Amino acid sequence: MNTLSASDMEAIASRHPHLLTTSLWQRFRFAIIGGATVLYIIFCWWFFSIGAVLGSANWGIAGTYLADWISYEERPDISIHKDGTMQIEFSRYDPIGPNPNPDWITARRETLTRTIEIPASAAPQTKSTSSFSFVAPSNAGDQSAESTKASTETRKEEVVTHAVVDMNATDRIELAPPTITVARGDERLEVSIGSDGVTALSPLPEWATQRAPGAKVMLAFGFSGWAEIRDDAVLVHKRYLGWEGFFFDISSPFFGKSFGEVFTLIRSGERINANQSNLSLAVDNFLYNPSWQHLDVWTKLLQTIVMAFVGTLFAMVVAFPLSFIAARNITRNKPVNQLVKRFFDFQRSVDMFIWALFFTRAFGPGPLAGISAIFFTDTGTLGKLYSEALENIDDKQREGVKSVGASPIAVQRFGVLPQVLPVFASQALYFWESNTRSATIIGAVGAGGIGLKLWEAMRTNADWENVAYMVVLILIVVFVFDAISNALRTRLMGNRRRS
Incomplete structure (x- = not known):
């Protein structure tokens, strides 16, 4: 191999200086x-005030919300009367069950004699056919006036005079009105x-x-729960790990029984x-569990799956013929091509969420609005993808079919479809999988x-365990559909590569 001498290099450099010099971009790119x-990154940090957001964020609230997803609460309300006595009440549907008497609440109860004031009752108004005398009022009128006066009644009641709520081994709330010690x-x-x-x-601690x-x-x-002290009550939310009453509600005869006892x-x-x-x-108690509403949740999940499938199917059916009109190498009419392509742009330029709002207003709430939103958006997106796939086909196969005198429809059937059909099916399967997730959002x-x-469930700001339950179901469905879609796409594209 001949090597260039120094004089040869200088000659080349003098004739072509750009070959031996690098640009500023190449040196410092x-x-x-x-x-x-x-x-x-610095601009985004300043523009979105990321530092201020992170500094002012209440990470404790985030942890509380996360704990609510995997736990349930028992919620006693301890009302405090003006005389310092108290009453402990649990809501009707509290997961603690009927006749609650938890060991984490220690209450000192006393029977007191209390005078209750009964408010005045309104005098009954009755029609009378007898004459009224302005001179001599009747005795009935005097008795009616007396009946409207307030009265008092003495009763014996069992009340709570002192209570201690143990949130965990180290935290407690002691109630001795008017003082509450935490x-x-x-x-x-x-x-x-x-x-x-x-x-x-005293100064408030961080908690x-x-x-x-x-x-x-x-x-x-922390995870043990939270409480709020009001001027007339203390509301306690004690948290436990798990989903209480998931299988049977407190009204079910199977509530509180082990799986062995139920079996x-x-x-x-x-x-x-x-x-x-x-x-x-x-089975009836499980499906119609009023706290978890299993049957209703599963029915709504099936609606979401059907909504995604039908919307994607209709979009694929409509986009398929329109893509042949939009493809320049199939339909050689530029104004028609542009008209169909702009129609695709119009459909996909607006997000599916916005179309869902529009169709909800048009058709009312329900799956029809969701199907329409998916169909309308995906028709534009699939139409664009299909038309681009058609424009990138190998024309040799189509010309070969045309050379034997085949009709235009036969040319598309045997010269075009075998090339693009696996791609069309693969893209439709991907959108079907994606729409299963999107249908949840537009719902x-x-x-x-x-x-x-x-x-x-999220709007209640209390049933976060129900939210977690539905999220888990959605994740399972998405995982299953993703696996099915990937398997089918791999099979289709594999067949295409083998062909």
Whole structure:
């Protein structure tokens, strides 16, 4: 191999200087790209105030919401009367079950004689046919006036005079109105309640918040739960890990029983309901569980699946013929091509969520609005993808079919479809999988399905375990459909490569 001498290199450099010199971009491109990236990150950090957001974020609330997804709460309300006595009440549907008497609440009960004031009752108004005398009023009128006066009644009642709520092994709330003492670990907080509202007798620790003087005090106990102190009550939310009542609600005769006990009752136990077998009763209690509403949730999930499938199917059916008109190498009419392509752009330029709002207003809430939104959006997207696939086919196969005198339809059938059909099917399967997720989102705006059910549960800001349940079901469906779609696409594209 001949090598160039120094004089030869100088001659070449003099004639072609650009070959031996590098540009500024070539020398500093990595530094320029890195610097631009750093400047962009700094700009985004400043423009979106990321530092301020992270600094002011309440990470404790985020942890509480996350804990609500995997737990349930028992929620006693301890009302405080003006005389300092208390009453402990659980809501009707509290997961603690009927006749609650938890061991984490210690209450001192006393029977007191109390005088209850009965408010005045309105005098009955009756029609009378007898004459009225202005001179001599009747005795009935005097008795009616006396009946409207207020009266008092003496009763014996069992009340709570002192209570201790154990949130966990180290945290507790002691109620001795008008003073409430809260202990969390080694820290203590004393609060006074009365006509002036709620007053902290010492500086509030980090786990206690009060928005304004006299307002309620919020207490955070981590995963154990939280409580709020009002001037007339203490509301306790004690948290437990798990989903209580997931299979049977507190109103079910199977509530609180182990799986072994339920199985024994179903297999050989005496009938609980004379008109229904224990198996049928257990299935009925599970499906119509008022707390978890399994049957309704599954029905809404099926609506979402059907909504995604039907919307994608209609979009594929309509986009298929339109893509042949939009493809320039199939339909050689530029105005027609552009008209169909602009129609595709119009359909896909507006997000599916916006179309869902539009069709919900047009058709009313329900799956029809969701199907229409998916169909309308995906027709434009699939039409564009199909037309581009058609424009990139190998014309040799089509020319070969045309050379034997085949009709135009036969040319498309045997010269075009074998090339693009696997691509069309693969793209349709991908959109079907993607729309299964999208149908959940558009359902939240009234398009039906489990999305609407999910939004209703989130709006309560209390049933986060139900939200987690529906999210888990959605994830399972998405995983299954993703696996099916990937398997079918791999099979289709594999057949195409082998052909």
